[in-house]
Amino acid sequence: MENTPSPSLKPPFAGVPLGIHGKLHVMPAGHGMQGNGTFQKIEYATRRIERFALQEMARGILREMVEKKGKMTYVHQVRNCLRAKITKHKGVTLFYNVERKQANFGNLQRCYSVWNCPICSMTITEGRRTELKQGLANWIHTGGHAYLVTFTNSHHKGDDLGQLLEGQKKAFKKFWEKTKVVKMLKCLGYKGRIVATEVTWGEQNGWHPHYHMIFFFDHEIDTQGLQSYLALEWQDACTKVGLKAPDLIHGVDVRNGTYAAKYISKWGLEEEVTKGHLKKGLNGSLTPFDLLRGSCTNNHYKTLFKQFADVFKGKQQLVWSKGLKELLGIKQVTDEELIEETEKASIEIRELGDLIWGLILKYEKRAHVLQLVEQDYQNGTNLLHDFIYGLAQIHVGEIIVNSHN
Ligand SMILES: [Zn+2]
Structure with a gap:
């Protein structure tokens, strides 16, 4: 992980843990028990923060590069997962999936690694577990x-x-x-x-x-x-x-x-x-x-x-x-299709410019941005806008400080 200096933070950043330096964000015991739905939402958000933080840690460990067709590329694609864009001339898109009540990113590369990416592995494993359960149930049903x-x-x-x-x-x-x-x-x-x-x-x-x-x-x-x-x-x-x-x-x-x-x-x-x-x-x-x-x-x-x-x-x-999936009535689906499936039925919220996306990465705020998209959609607030405005302010502040040094 890069050692990013933490600038002094003013609202809307106050109270928001910056990156993964120090302890991971852990929900205090008893917090968020107002109702089952609220508790689940907070638990999901907490787990997501941990997954993104762990992905940062995996990136920090798996830095190796190799030459492929005359170009240097990372050995482990987790380095680029949900960070590097797919189409260069377009921005990163924020989506909201109404059915799942979850936000997600668009136009970003994925690594599809079940072994070293905590984010991809969760989605793929969830899909595969559903297949296993269905396959077993179908088999037992036939005696x-x-x-x-x-x-x-x-x-x-x-x-x-x-x-x-x-x-x-x-x-x-x-x-x-x-x-x-x-x-x-x-x-x-x-x-x-x-x-x-x-x-x-x-x-x-x-x-x-x-x-x-x-x-x-x-x-x-x-x-x-x-x-x-x-x-x-x-x-x-x-x-x-x-x-x-x-x-x-x-x-x-x-x-x-x-x-x-x-x-x-x-x-x-x-x-x-x-x-x-x-x-x-x-x-x-x-x-x-x-x-x-x-x-x-x-x-x-x-x-x-x-x-x-x-x-x-x-x-x-x-x-x-060979032939077991057909026998158990399970259709063939690739890991890529499993991930795309969870991103279907999403509505586009907004596109982020490269500068803002760079700042979100720099301060390790991807999970936080997704949470703001969800809160805004569900509560009619403008938290994401305020957050981006705050990021831009910090950036301008840094430019001024650097120009004086
Ligand atoms: Zn990944």
């Missing part, structure tokens, strides 16, 4: 069964994340090529799977990439029997590709449909930026966004987040096996 199957393998502190993932990829290839595995699953009425890749980091054992899968069968199966069989084959596949062999108790875990439904209903929420503090998992493990959140006070977390972002760049978060 089918689903199981939650988790694959892990042994790892230790100091293991390289990239090598671990590469090894696991090879082990899965070996595993799914086993004729006896394929035949056995077919006998049981197996129809396909959804694979969710997740990773956590713990002080004790380092990186822990693991895979939660939903297996779909056309009839009920014996979970214990399947677990014992898969564990043996998974152990064999790991050993054959040179990975540390998982033990037969922890390598594969098979749980019934109740667990599958529970997992799906919460999928992505752990990663979603909803926590105002660093909350460790049961075994002290941290999610990548936990690392990002903690990186403002811990340089090691910064290094870890960068490692994670570099290794996971371009990887898919959720993979449905």
Whole structure:
């Protein structure tokens, strides 16, 4: 993040936290409890401020550039996400979505990263979770069964994340090529799977990439029997590709449909930026966004987040096996379409000139601007106008100070 000096602020800035220097804006306990709607609105606004603040932090960590077709570009597009314009000769547009009661920006690039962008990941994950829920419901409705199957393998502190993932990829290839595995699953009425890749980091054992899968069968199966069989084959596949062999108790875990439904209903929420503090998992493990959140006070977390972002760049978060979406009645939608979908049905509020947009970025006020658009639309106020006027005044003040130096 850039070190922007904070100018002395006069209303309408008074009381508005400037940027992410210092503590993140956290809603005081009990504040905004006037009614459920008001509370939800304040909670949404608070989370949005945190998401934008965390995106700033991710930008600060992922600064690397590469040459592409003779031009220098950022390795991680989160650097430009909701900052750089798409069409240069047009301004940034402010929209208001009447249905969702939310403001959003137009003519700005998006990074579509589910791994390192707290803003894009929230929208994409929300859409994917809806698909998962719908797919499972459709399958159960037709009399089918689903199981939650988790694959892990042994790892230790100091293991390289990239090598671990590469090894696991090879082990899965070996595993799914086993004729006896394929035949056995077919006998049981197996129809396909959804694979969710997740990773956590713990002080004790380092990186822990693991895979939660939903297996779909056309009839009920014996979970214990399947677990014992898969564990043996998974152990064999790991050993054959040179990975540390998982033990037969922890390598594969098979749980019934109740667990599958529970997992799906919460999928992505752990990663979603909803926590105002660093909350460790049961075994002290941290999610990548936990690392990002903690990186403002811990340089090691910064290094870890960068490692994670570099290794996971371009990887898919959720993979449905071939033909499963059709079978479960879910249509194919890209991440880009998911984000555009949430921006549809919006009305244009106003266009911002480059100078004002530059100042909004400089003072890290994107989330605040969206909130003002929402308040103005809902309450008939002119807060955005006053805010922009204030920004312009500060800018003029800075020019005068600089001209005297
Ligand atoms: Zn993004």
